[in-house]
Amino acid sequence: MFKKSLSDLKPYPPGKPVEELKRELGLRKIYKMASNENFLGASKKAINAIKKELKKIHFYPEGGAPLLKRALSEKLSVKETQLILGNGTNEIIHILGETILSPGDKVVYAWPSFIVYRIISKITEAEAVEVPLKNFAHDLDSMAKEVDRKTKLVFVCNPNNPTGTIVTKNQLAEFLEKVKDKNSDTIVALDEAYFEYVQSPDYPDGLKFLREGYNVFVLRTFSKAYGLAGVRIGYGIGNEKLIQEMEKVRQPFNTNRLAQAAALAALKDTKHVEKTVKKTLKGKAYLYQALERMNVQFIESETNFILVKVGKAKEVFEKLLKKGVIVRPMDGYGLPEWIRVTVGSESANKTFIRELEKIL
Numbered sequence: 155m156f157k158k159s160l161s162d163l164k165p166y167p168p169g170k171p172v173e174e175l176k177r178e179l180g181l182r183k184i185y186k187m188a189s190n191e192n193f194l195g196a197s198k199k200a201i202n203a204i205k206k207e208l209k210k211i212h213f214y215p216e217g218g219a220p221l222l223k224r225a226l227s228e229k230l231s232v233k234e235t236q237l238i239l240g241n242g243t244n245e246i247i248h249i250l251g252e253t254i255l256s257p258g259d260k261v262v263y264a265w266p267s268f269i270v271y272r273i274i275s276k277i278t279e280a281e282a283v284e285v286p287l288k289n290f291a292h293d294l295d296s297m298a299k300e301v302d303r304k305t306k307l308v309f310v311c312n313p314n315n316p317t318g319t320i321v322t323k324n325q326l327a328e329f330l331e332k333v334k335d336k337n338s339d340t341i342v343a344l345d346e347a348y349f350e351y352v353q354s355p356d357y358p359d360g361l362k363f364l365r366e367g368y369n370v371f372v373l374r375t376f377s378k379a380y381g382l383a384g385v386r387i388g389y390g391i392g393n394e395k396l397i398q399e400m401e402k403v404r405q406p407f408n409t410n411r412l413a414q415a416a417a418l419a420a421l422k423d424t425k426h427v428e429k430t431v432k433k434t435l436k437g438k439a440y441l442y443q444a445l446e447r448m449n450v451q452f453i454e455s456e457t458n459f460i461l462v463k464v465g466k467a468k469e470v471f472e473k474l475l476k477k478g479v480i481v482r483p484m485d486g487y488g489l490p491e492w493i494r495v496t497v498g499s500e501s502a503n504k505t506f507i508r509e510l511e512k513i514l
């Protein structure tokens with residue numbers, strides 16, 4: 155009675171919530187380093203905007219989020235008609251898939267990468283082509299080879315979750331040319347959820363390629379550096395025709411009032427993002443140094459998380475959990491020896507290192 159394409163799919167495994175672990179262990183202090191959230195919390199301005207908006211929650215939100223669209227369009231120098239808001243970028247990925255994918259269409263993406271690409275492919279009964287990473291980074295040459303007349307959609311997760319590696323400007327330019335030659339209708343979705351964290355001068359801004367007329371769709375979010383994961387809001391930027399079609403699929407009131415108000419305030423609080431990035435870089439440098447001292451292998455990351463090789467990841471995860479440190483074991487991503495750890499506060503990072511050292 156259920157869709158066949160769902161039979162080999164598992165429900166999305168979220169990072170263990172803090173509340174759950176507190177109940178289970180009765181621990182006072184829990185460090186959640188599993189879901190790449192902002193350890194400083196949200197901008198105070200965003201929190202105040204939510205408080206103000208609370209008075210209006212009996213009214214439906216403005217479905218199209220016009221104020222937020224205007225602010226984003228000014229900040230990004232794109233037209234408002236090139237923007238779509240979603241209940242997290244996760245929903246934008248679903249809307250995109252539902253807008254363009256039919257059973258039998260091909261979707262190409264790297265593996266391991268963000269698991270939602272697999273989920274939307276299965277839901278829409280498209281054929282998912284998962285191209286293994288090479289040295290923990292996108293193998294764009296092999297991905298380009300997979301693009302054919304049936305390929306409607308390609309995902310490039312840049313930086314990649316869970317490895318933290320980037321595709322460079324030159325690599326992306328070359329890839330987009332190849333895709334265009336093979337199938338000019340293929341949409342390349344550039345998932346830039348960690349855009350604000352990237353420091354490399356070789357990192358491409360997906361919007362540049364959109365402006366140059368490539369068939370790309372850029373995804374960004376307020377969940378990561380902006381610290382608004384809990385209210386769920388993200389956005390997509392694409393060509394007007396695509397956005398028009400996606401607007402037909404979007405639920406009328408998909409982003410709620412509190413999320414819209416918070417995002418608008420957070421967008422203007424550039425200081426908070428700067429502080430977040432600065433502290434994250436400092437924390438990341440500490441973690442790198444500590445892991446090197448311990449002779450533990452890790453992948454250098456352009457994001458706020460690090461993939462770390464610990465041996466039996468599931469066991470290490472369970473042991474860290476008992477000490478109140480939540481990380482993400484990567485066995486479900488075909489990396490049974492690795493955990494992914496989000497850069498946290500100074501005390502979170504220190505506790506993680508201290509406990510990991512004891513375990514190893």
Ligand SMILES: *Cc1c(COP(=O)(O)O)cnc(C)c1O
Pocket residue numbers: 190241242243244245268311314315345347374375376377378383386387388
């Ligand atoms: C976190 C994340 C997202 C966005 O998540 P939302 O909270 O739904 O906005 C998208 N892509 C990647 C790769 C992510 O890691």
